[in-house]
Amino acid sequence: MSAVKKSASSLAPTAGPLGRLWHAIWADWDLMQLAISVLLVVAIGFAPLVIRSPYYLGILILAVLYAYVGISWNIVAGFAGQLLIAHIIFIALGAYTTVVLYTRFDVMPWIGIPASGVVAAGLGLVIALITLRYGLKADYFALFTIALMVALKTLFLKWEFVGAAVGMGLRLNEPSWEKMIFSTKEPYLYIGLALLLAGILVQFWIYRSKLGKYFLALREDEAAAAALGVNTSLYKTLALLIGSAMGGIGGGYYMMYVTFVEPPQVFDLGLNVELVLAAPIIGGLGSLLGPVLGALINKPLAELIRGTLTAGRSGTTLIVYGAFLVISILFMPRGITGLIQDGYQRLKRRRAPERDEEVRRGNA
Amino acid sequence: MLEVQGIVKQFGGLTAVNDFSLSLDRGDIVGLIGPNGAGKTTAFNVIAGFYRPNAGRVHFGGRDITGLRPDQICKLGLARTFQVVRPFGALSVLENVMIGAYARTNDKATAKAKAEEALEALGMTDLAERAARDLPIAGRKRLEIARALATEPQLLLLDETMAGLRSAETDEVIEMVRKLSQRGIAILLVEHVMKVVMSLAQRIVVLHHGEKIAEGQPSEIVRDRQVIDAYLGEVESDAAR
Ligand SMILES: Nc1ncnc2c1ncn2[C@@H]1O[C@H](COP(=O)(O)OP(=O)(O)OP(=O)(O)O)[C@@H](O)[C@H]1O
Numbered sequence: 001m002s003a004v005k006k007s008a009s010s011l012a013p014t015a016g017p018l019g020r021l022w023h024a025i026w027a028d029w030d031l032m033q034l035a036i037s038v039l040l041v042v043a044i045g046f047a048p049l050v051i052r053s054p055y056y057l058g059i060l061i062l063a064v065l066y067a068y069v070g071i072s073w074n075i076v077a078g079f080a081g082q083l084l085i086a087h088i089i090f091i092a093l094g095a096y097t098t099v100v101l102y103t104r105f106d107v108m109p110w111i112g113i114p115a116s117g118v119v120a121a122g123l124g125l126v127i128a129l130i131t132l133r134y135g136l137k138a139d140y141f142a143l144f145t146i147a148l149m150v151a152l153k154t155l156f157l158k159w160e161f162v163g164a165a166v167g168m169g170l171r172l173n174e175p176s177w178e179k180m181i182f183s184t185k186e187p188y189l190y191i192g193l194a195l196l197l198a199g200i201l202v203q204f205w206i207y208r209s210k211l212g213k214y215f216l217a218l219r220e221d222e223a224a225a226a227a228l229g230v231n232t233s234l235y236k237t238l239a240l241l242i243g244s245a246m247g248g249i250g251g252g253y254y255m256m257y258v259t260f261v262e263p264p265q266v267f268d269l270g271l272n273v274e275l276v277l278a279a280p281i282i283g284g285l286g287s288l289l290g291p292v293l294g295a296l297i298n299k300p301l302a303e304l305i306r307g308t309l310t311a312g313r314s315g316t317t318l319i320v321y322g323a324f325l326v327i328s329i330l331f332m333p334r335g336i337t338g339l340i341q342d343g344y345q346r347l348k349r350r351r352a353p354e355r356d357e358e359v360r361r362g363n364a
Numbered sequence: 365m366l367e368v369q370g371i372v373k374q375f376g377g378l379t380a381v382n383d384f385s386l387s388l389d390r391g392d393i394v395g396l397i398g399p400n401g402a403g404k405t406t407a408f409n410v411i412a413g414f415y416r417p418n419a420g421r422v423h424f425g426g427r428d429i430t431g432l433r434p435d436q437i438c439k440l441g442l443a444r445t446f447q448v449v450r451p452f453g454a455l456s457v458l459e460n461v462m463i464g465a466y467a468r469t470n471d472k473a474t475a476k477a478k479a480e481e482a483l484e485a486l487g488m489t490d491l492a493e494r495a496a497r498d499l500p501i502a503g504r505k506r507l508e509i510a511r512a513l514a515t516e517p518q519l520l521l522l523d524e525t526m527a528g529l530r531s532a533e534t535d536e537v538i539e540m541v542r543k544l545s546q547r548g549i550a551i552l553l554v555e556h557v558m559k560v561v562m563s564l565a566q567r568i569v570v571l572h573h574g575e576k577i578a579e580g581q582p583s584e585i586v587r588d589r590q591v592i593d594a595y596l597g598e599v600e601s602d603a604a605r
């Protein structure tokens with residue numbers, strides 16, 4: 001509250017550049033979400049100063065990955081409203097692409113990870129074309145992606161070139177930046193944070209541009225969108241391409257961090273829920289802040305449940321975890337971000353309304 | 365500008381529109397009337413590309429647009445509103461209209477300016493920041509028009525946009541439609557409120573069971589025996605209710 005009052009009085013023409021920046025952000029909920037996201041990234045960047053335990057750093061690294069992957073799914077499902085349930089297939093394909101390139105072709109991950117994005121986008125394109133060709137509606141589209149996951153799992157289990165049922169691992173020799181192999185956790189954290197920051201900025205840019213508004217129009221009402229000149233097939237395809245490319249890149253990074261991949265591990269609905277769906281849903285699907293906030297709560301929570309409550313019995317973990325998800329969907333349909341937004345708007349309304357008007361005009 | 369030639373639309377065994385033809389020129393205001401279920405909305409859906417006709421062609425601006433997608437037809441300058449309104453509920457009124465404006469530009473500032481212009485024309489400037497789902501029905505009807513207008517159409521299909529409006533509001537929209545037509549925009553208007561059709565349309569087309577049973581100036585239509593039997597009698601009894 002006190003911060004708010006102070007800034008309200010600093011709206012005088014003499015307000016410094018920082019004051020003006022704060023006002024621009026305060027007046028605009030999208031910018032607020034961007035600012036909070038970036039601050040969280042910076043805060044996590046300083047975390048190694050206090051968190052020394054590799055175990056806790058490991059949780060943080062995965063939370064960062066979940067946030068990034070959550071963003072990639074948020075763009076497809078939250079913005080464009082496409083029920084791409086088994087998004088994990090792109091992460092899986094990305095992980096396999098990176099490890100195959102690395103072990104079979106000596107391609108370094110700095111190239112392998114972007115290549116994973118391209119390969120995953122290829123699958124995204126195929127899915128989009130099939131969906132459009134057969135006019136799959138939302139629920140059938142969701143089922144189709146799950147069926148595809150099962151089919152890919154079977155394929156990868158049989159496919160010798162990618163290690164079949166044994167899976168594939170990185171040859172762990174000398175740590176080196178070139179090979180993105182490190183003996184400590186910190187470098188993984190910073191690479192993950194760079195990825196997350198890029199994801200946050202891409203998501204923000206999309207949300208504010210024509211592309212993002214067309215995605216939202218698709219989600220809200222396809223027929224109305226078409227009537228207003230939105231090529232619905234094209235924009236559905238674009239949403240899928242962006243989401244799958246980002247997912248594939250996340251998968252490549254995931255591979256470098258976990259160093260091993262096998263079909264039952266990655267083509268798995270349980271991992272899909274934890275790694276892809278949970279963060280945006282808990283945080284607020286379709287919002288800008290949701291995936292980041294959700295991941296920072298989801299990952300430590302999943303770990304806590306796994307570690308303490310159920311002492312490693314995986315079935316119980318899923319039940320407790322699933323119950324938490326269901327409860328958060330029922331009681332926070334707009335996620336944590338929704339709660340924060342309500343608070344933000346209440347605060348904003350308490351300030352002089354004409355001032356707000358001025359600020360908005362000034363920044364329009 | 366618009367040339368509809370003998371379109372037929374069937375749903376299973378039901379022929380909703382049968383051999384319907386119509387032509388419109390720049391700045392025309394044509395009223396399309398008929399009892400409930402006559403096929404008016406279906407005709408709109410065929411013209412705007414939402415349904416492919418079983419027979420017949422639609423030409424617009426000298427081009428055959430039969431079979432084109434709705435978004436392509438919109439880009440050619442033919443916009444429609446929905447009888448059952450379809451706002452993008454979670455988006456603000458301004459964003460709703462901006463999505464229309466984006467049909468002509470990729471630039472956000474330009475789209476915003478165009479959208480504000482359209483909102484101004486509909487007297488909705490004050491509502492710009494409101495969520496579309498919070499608008500009362502009259503506001504949603506106007507939003508339909510504002511969005512369509514923002515796509516910069518040469519022909520506007522209005523499907524009962526004045527149903528449910530209060531009399532003063534109706535007068536405002538009538539005034540607005542007149543201004544649009546003075547700017548050269550052609551308007552095809554479905555409306556049950558006879559006062560609206562009579563005061564706006566230079567020409568009226570009457571549909572009944574999917575077929576055109578009359579076409580002419582308003583003064584001729586009100587005297588047409590067939591039209592009175594099929595439709596106007598019903599409207600009068602509606603009014604008496
Ligand atoms: N998608 C559809 N599938 C099947 N039948 C339909 C469909 N759309 C319309 N119809 C039928 O076609 C006929 C014409 O309907 P339409 O909505 O075009 O009438 P209308 O003149 O717009 O009526 P109203 O004044 O009530 O809006 C009706 O019998 C209706 O039930």
Ligand SMILES: [Mg+2]
Pocket residue numbers: 404405406447
């Ligand atoms: Mg109708």
